[in-house]
Amino acid sequence: MAIIRRRGGSVSTTSISFPAMTLSYIALFAWTFVVLFPLYWLAVTALKTPLEVNAGPFYIPWRDFQPTLDSWHYIFFDLREDTFRPYTNTVVVGLTSTAITVLLGSMAAYGLVRMRYRVGYGAIASFVVALAIAVAVVVAGGPWPLGLVAGIGVFVLLLQTVARRWKRGVGNDDIAFWMISQRMLPPVATVIPIYIFFQQLQLLDTWAALIISYTAAHLPIVVWLMRDYFQSVPVELEESAAIDGASPYRIFRSIVLPLAVPGLVATFLFVLVFAWNEYLIALFLTSANAQTLPMTVAAQNATRGPQWWYMSVLILIMIGPVIAMAIALERYIARGLLVGAVKG
């Protein structure tokens, strides 16, 4: 069995006629304009003085207005630490949480696609009972670690005894739906409980708090997306590898993951984008040290109204690294790089 790398360009299944090509380009350039014009506006706003923004609209630097780097100077020199500190935090939290999320999420997604899970109603009932006991302990005034231990103890006990008899249960699709349903509650309803959660763990204002929250928040998305990519990987390959004696972990690492690279890359990109840009949780979990950039952006609207010029600079420097990442990763989404002729 071998996977042969093939150049993307070599697979030309459909040749494109000239009118079709012209129409395609018209459509593509039209959307490019729609996408780029607001960004252009951002870029010129970052070069304007407040006066020029408020008296506008001015479009072209040097012709309509004299560009100035005042706003850039303010962000990089006047704010200095207040720009670089959140920047570092954003990079660290974004990359770490994304890497963990994509790893754990892909594993779970693979499990959901290739294995059969059956969670017995008995197990679920045990969990609910254990949870109720834990909650009761805390409500009655006990410390939360005691509630946690009591809950886990009861859960294990029930699982080993009562739950064994009750065989019917929920399957893979239900587990997947349960996961995605965790994203249905708007963050405004969960942010204070999450705050208390980390306050109890004494993790407020740390990278860890943000990384853990983002991992938990974005896992369902990774699971769902990766599930579909794994489904499209031919199962025959894995079967033959299993016959050759490869362990499930090895199959996952050496066969499945490489084959799903386009999906992995796409998923990685927007989980990164989500973590990079998250606002509300970051606002509450951080104060002096771990603040991230979205807060700096939002903070440019204070008592004097939105400071468009500073905001534009901040948005531009914020998307810079993500764009670089997208350019670097884009080629992995290209057809035929890894997926393609597979002979085994």
Added chain:
Amino acid sequence: MHASARAVSAAASWWRPMASRLDRVAGGVFILPAVVVILAFSIFPLLSSLYVSLSRLGFAQGGVELKFVGFDNYAKLLFGIDRPHFLGVTGPLTPIGIAVLLAIYGLFALLLYRYARGPNRTIGGLVGRVLATAIAGTLVWLIVNTVLTSGRPGTLVVTLVYVAVDVSVQYLLGLGLALLVVQHLPGRRFFRVVFLLPMMITPVGVAYLFRMIVDTSKGPLYPLWAHFGLTDISWVTNPWGARLAVMVGDVWQWTPFIFIVLLAAIETLPHELVEAAVVDGANRWQVFWRITFPQILPATITVVLIRIIEGFKIVDLPNVLTNGGPGTATESLTLHAYTIWRALDIGGSAAVAYMLLIVVTFVGISYVNLFRPRAATAA
């Protein structure tokens, strides 16, 4: 190289039984980390916000206290003082409204009838469908009575409108762009990266960006407005104009999400299938409908589900663009929850959030049940 191989085989004597045990529990090892993280992190917020939604925050000497008030917060939304805000104000039905209602109810009835007479019916399935139809029917009634009459929609209906319009437009655009970009055109890699850009901006930033764009007195569209003599009119102070502005912003920002997922899905397809079809003489349209579309259906269903769930939580755009105004015209459910949360009514806010959760769960389950079997048969 040789030495290390020997070392491995020496280690294998204890490793092998361990490894085989590990192999047997592979299913658990794959899924448990994710389950544990999600569980640990969702149970507490879920339960505590449920409790909060049944209580009211008050100040007492030495701190705050939560007072249990039962379903007061929900009653306020559904029947009480916040009803016009949450559900909207109904007006007398117009002939168009009646026609729309009859058409949709007729369709529902037809679907139910077909299921009841069909070969696959089960009691559970029938009960579920009747229930789903009833809820959907109520929502449709609410939409028709607030939108197609002289009344005004509340935050619930506004959110439903956002989700329906945004997700369908985003899907059509995203799919179209993905199909254009998979073609072997020179420069396609440029387009791929460019099309991703809107998604990368922080949502608050996108909202402010669109606030600059929609400003017709100092924004870039001013000459256009002046050209048509519209300088006295602002679209963001008109209810539907403002909603349109919000939706345009949302489409601009999230089309890339659907675009990249579908692009990756199409790129993962084994292209032997397409080649075979082309050899058989299929044209592009047939290739798309018979091969590409069924193959990317699972990804489609997933991405649309994710967008529906995320779309229901739309908050930054209406919050920054119009703050929910003019009046309450652009206020989404999450913004509703956020606004009263900032005014310390965290009980009422949690109640709104739970109403949202109920609606999204209903929509999500119906959606999954409607499409999952089809994807399974298609794939």
Added chain:
Amino acid sequence: MSRVLARAVVLLVFVAACSNGSNTSSNQSFSGTTIRVVTFTGPQIAEPLQRRAPDFEKATGAKVQIITVPFSDLYQKLLTDFATKTNSYDATVFDPQWMGDYVPPGYLEDLTDRVKNDSALQWNDIAPFFRDFSATFKGKVYTIPLDGDFQMVYYRKDLLQKDGLQPPATWDDYISIAQHFQGKDLNGDGKPDYGSCLAMKRSAQSYWAWISIAAAYLQSQGTKQGAFFNTDNMQPLTNNPAAAAALTVYKTLSKIGPPEQLNQDVGDSRGLFVTGRCALSLDWGDIGPLAVDKTQSTVQDKVGAIILPGSKKVLDRSSNQLVDCNATLCPYATNGVNHSPFAAFGGWSGAINKAASAKVKDAAFAFLSYMSQPAQSSVDVTIGKTGFNPYRTSHFNNMGPWTASGMSETAANDYLGAIKSSLQSPNMVLDLRIPQTAFYQQTALDTALAQFLAGEISLTQCMTQITNQWNSKTEEIGRASQLDAYRSSLSITK
């Protein structure tokens, strides 16, 4: 016991340092102490704190860490921190309106004695309104004012002079001046401009603008009369001919301005005003320094400021009717016009977390006092980006810093004149500061105003909606306790 001991030691060290002959500010009594001060992300307010923190450290040894969070979420963030006893902040520079929520649970330190004993603070130099009402809750001092906030009307002096118009004395004058200029080109760029620019956006500053109008009709007998509730029974003053008159004025003004007015906040209205696109505007003190800033403004020396317009008719609370002013009804009227300047928002003020350690509290107080002392504040209030507006008598009497900041003598006189006449008015309106003020104003009042302006509800519906929501909230929290809080905020004692 040990805390008392610690305090005594601090005091001893302090006294010892003083008796050494050095003045108080050069001793290092707070060395090793870090004060964590939270406020919103500036440059406003945060900038002067950050700029002066190193000097303060040099003088006292205390390190000041300024933590900033976005303006829109400061209130929630602070409250969450207090309520969960996280106590990540020792002091805050915040909006004193929030005292209604922070003082009753006991989150803030009572500063009464400290203020009394600190001569350098020159407490009596602070304008009486800020001293006696703004900084005080239930007769005790909880904050040190660092900023004076109230609303004024700004007008284009050049335009009014050219057309022979007087600055508006009443809201009717304001409307007619606005109508006069609406649609004319006011800055010579060929585009039609606007008579009046107000911040009418929802969830922004709209309700303050409306209260500024309504106050003229609602309150005529001094600060203690109150402009929001009846001080005897906590009945809202939102469903009467005065509120109706103010709503009518507000709605009229919504149509004499930029087409986007309903979606504009103060950022927008200020931008338009200082680029010469509006003849009139209603705003806090910020326009003064902004208008002389050459990078932002094209109307240097063309801007006049005046106390909020008033009304010749006011609400007679016994008959619930609008009646003409007379000597008993409007004791503070000028030329038969009742002016009720509105201290909207209240001015950023410093307060100290009660849960901080004794030494940190002392250091925090010293820092806040340092910021407010005339030597520092008289310079800071003249700098536009500090966001600090004048609040001390000495700020008005000493013109040096103002002209040094680039204001011409006439501009400074104009600007300070309007502030002075507002501040000296015994009929100043105190902004609402009772528990859950945010609900009364930001949620109930603001939403109803937005709906009224957008035409979703009628005038009577608007008034009933506000009244019902306020009443239902009052009942929910308890009418007696809310009444008590409202009366305490107005310093009414039986």
